[in-house]
Amino acid sequence: MSSFPLQGRKTLPARGQPWSELQEAMSALRSADTDWRRGRASLDVYYAGEDVLDVARRAYAMFMSENARAPQFPSLQRMQDDLVQISLSLLGGGREAAGTVTSGGAESALLAVRSAYRAFRARRPQVRRPHLLVPASVDPVYEQAAEMMGLDLIRVAIGGDYRASVQTLSQCVELETMMIVASAPSLPFGAIDPIEALGRLAREREVWLHVDACIGGFLAPHVARFVPNVPRFDLALPGVRSLAADLHKFGYAANGVSVLLYADADDQAHQAFEYNQWPKGTWRTQTLSGSLAGGAVAAAWAVMHYLGETGYRSLAQRVMHLRDRYLEGIERIGGLHVLGQPDLSVIAFGSDEFDIHAIGDAMQTRGWQISRLSAPAALHMTVTPVHDQAVDAYLDDLARCVLTARK
Ligand SMILES: *Cc1c(COP(=O)(O)O)cnc(C)c1O
Numbered sequence: 001m002s003s004f005p006l007q008g009r010k011t012l013p014a015r016g017q018p019w020s021e022l023q024e025a026m027s028a029l030r031s032a033d034t035d036w037r038r039g040r041a042s043l044d045v046y047y048a049g050e051d052v053l054d055v056a057r058r059a060y061a062m063f064m065s066e067n068a069r070a071p072q073f074p075s076l077q078r079m080q081d082d083l084v085q086i087s088l089s090l091l092g093g094g095r096e097a098a099g100t101v102t103s104g105g106a107e108s109a110l111l112a113v114r115s116a117y118r119a120f121r122a123r124r125p126q127v128r129r130p131h132l133l134v135p136a137s138v139d140p141v142y143e144q145a146a147e148m149m150g151l152d153l154i155r156v157a158i159g160g161d162y163r164a165s166v167q168t169l170s171q172c173v174e175l176e177t178m179m180i181v182a183s184a185p186s187l188p189f190g191a192i193d194p195i196e197a198l199g200r201l202a203r204e205r206e207v208w209l210h211v212d213a214c215i216g217g218f219l220a221p222h223v224a225r226f227v228p229n230v231p232r233f234d235l236a237l238p239g240v241r242s243l244a245a246d247l248h249k250f251g252y253a254a255n256g257v258s259v260l261l262y263a264d265a266d267d268q269a270h271q272a273f274e275y276n277q278w279p280k281g282t283w284r285t286q287t288l289s290g291s292l293a294g295g296a297v298a299a300a301w302a303v304m305h306y307l308g309e310t311g312y313r314s315l316a317q318r319v320m321h322l323r324d325r326y327l328e329g330i331e332r333i334g335g336l337h338v339l340g341q342p343d344l345s346v347i348a349f350g351s352d353e354f355d356i357h358a359i360g361d362a363m364q365t366r367g368w369q370i371s372r373l374s375a376p377a378a379l380h381m382t383v384t385p386v387h388d389q390a391v392d393a394y395l396d397d398l399a400r401c402v403l404t405a406r407k
Helices: 019-033 050-062 074-090 106-125 139-147 164-174 193-203 265-271 293-333 358-365 384-390 392-405
Strands: 096-102 133-135 152-156 177-183 210-211 240-245 258-262 273-277 283-285 347-349 371-372 377-383
Touching: 050 293, 074 096, 074 258, 074 347, 074 358, 096 106, 096 273, 106 139, 106 177, 106 210, 106 240, 106 265, 133 139, 133 164, 139 152, 164 193, 177 193, 193 210, 193 293, 210 384, 210 392, 258 265, 293 347, 293 384, 293 392, 358 377, 384 392
Parallel strands: 133 152, 133 177, 177 210, 210 240
Antiparallel strands: 096 258, 240 258, 273 283, 347 377, 371 377
16 A cells, blocks of 8 residues: 555545534535526436425435445335335336335446346347337436347337437337336437337337436425326336336435336336345345435435325426426427427426527526437426426526527
8 A cells, every 4th residue: 555645645634633624615616506496407316405405405314324235224225115116106006016216316226237138038048139229318327238238229210309209219129128118208309208108019029128217206296196197107118127216316315216017016026136156144135225324315215205195286286387487488489399298397498499408508607507418409407396496597598698699
């Protein structure tokens, strides 16, 4: 071990510093961060108000030192069971359904691909190169999964409505197709893919259908109570084998918690990993990440029970009302158009008249954190409850930026 630190490399401070100094230092570090409490973030933060945050914070602190995967904490096992059961009841899980709490959507996705792969291998061992078949709008985490597992991935064009095209996908299913992945909704366009029809296709062709409901999983069930015709995507649809939903998105939990659900517990059995040729005997796991933050599990459990159905529904009403205000405001400005028909809270809009990314730059100089799409060029956002503080100012600024671009 070298005792000479590299020039310029940060080292451990020689003496410890008091909390007051650290708090000050971290507050200073934070000064350039997006001000999400005022609705300046367009992505990545799901803030439902100080009361919800406070419940999550307290629950997190109570279980911060515990590893939720360690069997010596039955409290956290129980909370995970509850999270899975509540999720199954929201998302159409029948008697045979099962699920696992994971550290996030990425872990849920990686595990789903692995389970589908092992199920496929058991059934069609002779296939040399199995592949995933996905519409172009699915999250890149499935590319990552395929790369990690040495699988091919075929990405096909989506339809003009920004949804997966059942026709295109059905033309591409082959004997080597181990899995179709679709989104509810997709991150770029906010449209829920036609899961019911894809389920029929998947059943006919004996392919595993996985629904990435990371965004919609904990929003759509509540929205469907007051908005008619929200496209269905749940586990009750024939052909849906697995579904991922992020508690740390519209579950309003602290970061680091998601669920992976299966319509049939037999499919979940493929998730298991076991090894015994090492000094500590048999090692068994159902997941990828070894440790799981006890705090994240506890916060999710507490927030779900704090909000309940009525709490989630009123937040969902707020989100959908806000989304409509954004959509109307964007259409009213002129020269801008919304891409497709967003089903839930994700919206994207482009322009045939202006360089929409230049408008994004101008919005950024006005203090908005702007999310963009590249193909087609568009601005993009996920509407959350906190945007009631921001919607008017955002639309005013957007109108001004467009006016400037017009001149
Ligand atoms: C967020 C998201 C993921 C990945 O989830 P993480 O929780 O960030 O790991 C996967 N798919 C979609 C559609 C997402 O929005």
